Amino acid sequence: MTCDEAEILLHALIDGELDAGHAREVEDHIAGCPACAAALADYREMSKAVAGADLRYTAPPLLRKRIEAALPQAQAQMPNRRAVLRGFAMGSAVSAIAATGLVAIVLRNDDAQRIESEVVSAHLRSLQAGHLTDVISTDKHTVKPWFNGKLDVAPPVVDLTAQGFTLIGGRLDYVDARPIGAIVYRRRAHVINLFVAQTSSTERRPAKIETIQGFNIRSWGDRGLNYWAVSDIAADELADFGDKFEAAMKSSATG
Structure with a gap:
């Protein structure tokens, strides 16, 4: 070492x-x-x-009031009786479907949100002792070949150490009930998991940033692969990571 x-x-x-x-x-x-x-x-x-050190800070009650006052009025309104009854009806229908052992995906957007929640759960699991990496190396020529034979398509591995994102290894994980590759980076003391999965679509899917359970997710799709970068670093830093990763991929494709 x-x-x-x-x-x-x-x-x-x-x-x-x-x-x-x-x-x-x-x-x-x-x-x-x-x-x-x-x-x-x-x-x-x-x-x-x-x-x-006593670094814990308790937010004053006034802050809560200011946040609530800044929320859109539509979020603050109580649901009407018809909306509540509609919710009960939907819940009964879903329960009936579940009782028959069937799984229904109603909306693609709901499916995407479910997968993103699974990705965040996989990120949290990786932070437990012994779960972060299956192969540990700062060399992309060691990490990428490790995936050969373990997945249908080995995920691309990019060395971004010079740009401030240090490659530390990779592992196999499971999202949406299938194996998926995870490339692991560090930004200072923070972990970035980049999950990569094969998709049938070859069209580029523009990047977007979302926050789930306090973690930022930058997701995008390109050349038959879907990407989810997950970390607790700031959203602008995670966006910068994704931009640099995509730029390096384009450079390697044209080089």
Whole structure:
């Protein structure tokens, strides 16, 4: 393991995100590298200082009132009796369908929202110890071949380290009841999961940014692949990541 690779994983080691094998590799490297050992000690002291500081902030009640006042009036209105009865009727119909063991997808938009929710759930699972990467490497020529034979189409892997988004590895995940490739990047101490799945459409789908459960998602489609980049970094940073990834893909296609 090189110092560059160890530097990427020091935060993950402190946060307990590495499995036993990867943690042992980092610790073995640290044991023989005074520079990385010193960096780890500094990070741990910083974590202790942050944890011990009283940094919790409680928003005043006035803030809630200001937010509620800024919401569109349509959201603040109570539903009328007809809308409530319509909701009960829809719920009964869905229950009847579920009782027969059938699955109905009513709207494509609903299906897209369901998949995005599954993508966020997969992102959350990956943050648990030992779930972040199946192959750990900062080299795209190591990560991309690892997917060969595991998926119908190996996801493209782009090295964006020079642009501030460090490749740290990849893994197999499951979304919409099928295997999917996940390319993992770091932005400072934040994880970016880029999920990639094959699609029958070859048309480009413009990028859009959404927020689900506090996580930002940049989704787009291109050349028969669907992409979902998920992270807790700011929306503009995630948009920048997606723009740089797409630019690198176009460059490799024309190069």
